Amino acid sequence: MTEEWPVVRGDMKVGRKDSRIAVVTLASDFAPFADAALSGPCKTENLGIEKIIANTISNPDIRYILICGSESRGHLPGNTLLALHRNGIDGNGRIVGSDGAIPFIENLQRDAIERFQGQVQLIDRIGTTDLGEIDNIVREHANKGERYPEEPMYVIEKKKKAPAASRECVSGDILIDSDLVMDAGAGIIYSAQEA
Amino acid sequence: MFVFKKELQVLNIAGIKIGGQPGERPAVLAGTIFYERHSIVTDAKKGLFDRKAAEALINRQEACADETGNPCLVHIYGSTDEAIIRYIDFVCNVSDSPFLLDSTEAAARIAAVRYVSEVGIADKSVYNSLNMSVTPGERQALSDSDVDASIVLGFNAMDSSLAGRMALLDSGGGVFDRGLLAIAGECGIKKILIDPSITPMGSGAGVALRMSLVAKAKWGLPITSGIHNAPSSWTWLRAKKQEEPMIYKVCSVGSACLALAAAADLVLYGPIENARFVFPLAAMSDIMLAESNADLDISQVEGHPIQKLV
Numbered sequence A: 001m002t003e004e005w006p007v008v009r010g011d012m013k014v015g016r017k018d019s020r021i022a023v024v025t026l027a028s029d030f031a032p033f034a035d036a037a038l039s040g041p042c043k044t045e046n047l048g049i050e051k052i053i054a055n056t057i058s059n060p061d062i063r064y065i066l067i068c069g070s071e072s073r074g075h076l077p078g079n080t081l082l083a084l085h086r087n088g089i090d091g092n093g094r095i096v097g098s099d100g101a102i103p104f105i106e107n108l109q110r111d112a113i114e115r116f117q118g119q120v121q122l123i124d125r126i127g128t129t130d131l132g133e134i135d136n137i138v139r140e141h142a143n144k145g146e147r148y149p150e151e152p153m154y155v156i157e158k159k160k161k162a163p164a165a166s167r168e169c170v171s172g173d174i175l176i177d178s179d180l181v182m183d184a185g186a187g188i189i190y191s192a193q194e195a
Numbered sequence B: 001m002f003v004f005k006k007e008l009q010v011l012n013i014a015g016i017k018i019g020g021q022p023g024e025r026p027a028v029l030a031g032t033i034f035y036e037r038h039s040i041v042t043d044a045k046k047g048l049f050d051r052k053a054a055e056a057l058i059n060r061q062e063a064c065a066d067e068t069g070n071p072c073l074v075h076i077y078g079s080t081d082e083a084i085i086r087y088i089d090f091v092c093n094v095s096d097s098p099f100l101l102d103s104t105e106a107a108a109r110i111a112a113v114r115y116v117s118e119v120g121i122a123d124k125s126v127y128n129s130l131n132m133s134v135t136p137g138e139r140q141a142l143s144d145s146d147v148d149a150s151i152v153l154g155f156n157a158m159d160s161s162l163a164g165r166m167a168l169l170d171s172g173g174g175v176f177d178r179g180l181l182a183i184a185g186e187c188g189i190k191k192i193l194i195d196p197s198i199t200p201m202g203s204g205a206g207v208a209l210r211m212s213l214v215a216k217a218k219w220g221l222p223i224t225s226g227i228h229n230a231p232s233s234w235t236w237l238r239a240k241k242q243e244e245p246m247i248y249k250v251c252s253v254g255s256a257c258l259a260l261a262a263a264a265d266l267v268l269y270g271p272i273e274n275a276r277f278v279f280p281l282a283a284m285s286d287i288m289l290a291e292s293n294a295d296l297d298i299s300q301v302e303g304h305p306i307q308k309l310v
Helices: A047-059 A077-086 A111-118 A131-141 B051-068 B081-094 B106-118 B136-144 B162-170 B178-186 B207-219 B237-243 B245-261 B274-294
Strands: A021-024 A039-041 A062-067 A121-124 A174-177 A180-184 A187-191 B010-013 B016-021 B029-033 B042-044 B072-077 B099-102 B125-130 B151-153 B191-195 B264-273
Touching: A021 A047, A021 A077, A021 A131, A021 B051, A039 B237, A047 A111, A062 A077, A062 A131, A077 A111, A077 A121, A077 A187, A077 B051, B010 B162, B010 B191, B029 B051, B029 B274, B042 B237, B051 B072, B051 B136, B051 B274, B072 B081, B081 B099, B081 B136, B106 B125, B106 B136, B125 B136, B125 B178, B136 B178, B151 B178, B162 B178, B162 B207, B191 B207, B207 B245, B245 B264, B264 B274
Parallel strands: A021 A039, A021 A062, A062 A121, B029 B072, B029 B264, B072 B099, B099 B125, B125 B151, B151 B191
Antiparallel strands: A174 A180, A180 A187, B010 B016
């Protein structure tokens, strides 16, 4: 890895970067697992999942992701991560087969999802909060298998938003002063005389 | 600082007025009780909790509201149908304040709207929220209920830009074949509060501020915001919290100022324990906004903080 890793910051803590396993603890907050490349919570079924994918495919050493801890109610990121790995996304970015409330991928392209599916195996221990059991799984997989035989894939740039339709003022819909208005949509404050 | 050209709607939720021009009405504040990991909750599934402590928290919020003139709602969060019904019962027994019905579980939200309709307290309740994950069962339950007030959430997971959030509400934004505001109307919601939705810091949290202005200018509806969710999602700040908890609290409470400066009418400020900090802050914002609009023909309603506190 030539770039700084993890590429997306969040609640995940770095352990041994060359470990073969990362640990997603869902809604549970456990102390970091030193033998895991990355470990920490994931509480949402959209942005949280995106961060896991971005940090996984940018580190080819990671070949396993252990999903454990208490599921985040309603959001169901654990269920969603399993569904994503199994089924991918549809044309609208919806994660196929997820039971989560709003399971969408917005900021990653399909090739990133495919890379994630190919690079890692998921270990489903949703609901497991026994730290000894989790630690055993981590140690069992920390050196297991080979590095993924491709270069790191970096996807940290957000999908480009469509530019605002226009920087031109259409209408002053917020009055600031007798001759000063704001077009809320364009986000511009201007003299009413210019309208 | 500014006034909206659009005629603005003012909602009446069991006597509490929400909406209007910046500086006109005091901000309405809602503290959350029984939230996840709330220390007073002993069994989140069954809805068991320390009743004395809960009553004290609700009373303190109401005392703060009386002192500053900022009306309050109780934001009830329950993770199961059993729990949320127990919480609603309790809140109605100890308080006359209107309340928000909130859960991450659709089943619990549905149970809540059925319950408040059955026992005749639907007029005090605000549904939180109709959003892009709305289920057919939820729509039906709302249609069949007496609940007529709801927050409509502008969160668009397919396109989190301002345009995407606005499109979700207006035309469906590719998620629905019509806007979420129209869907709310079909569910019998007559009192709509728009929540521009707070995404995490670094993932567009600030878009919500601009959307507050744009949505209010476009529809004239009251704006609500759970803006404290921005600092609470900020990993850097959480690390600072370990160093000094007050740093986190200042950001969490202070975020309300940003929402109010961006014309929000109702702030869901997070843990109800923060009431004694948030109410003075909101009152300060209200006074400043009122003074900023003094020469824009905006006068204040009776009981506004500018009349009570300065």
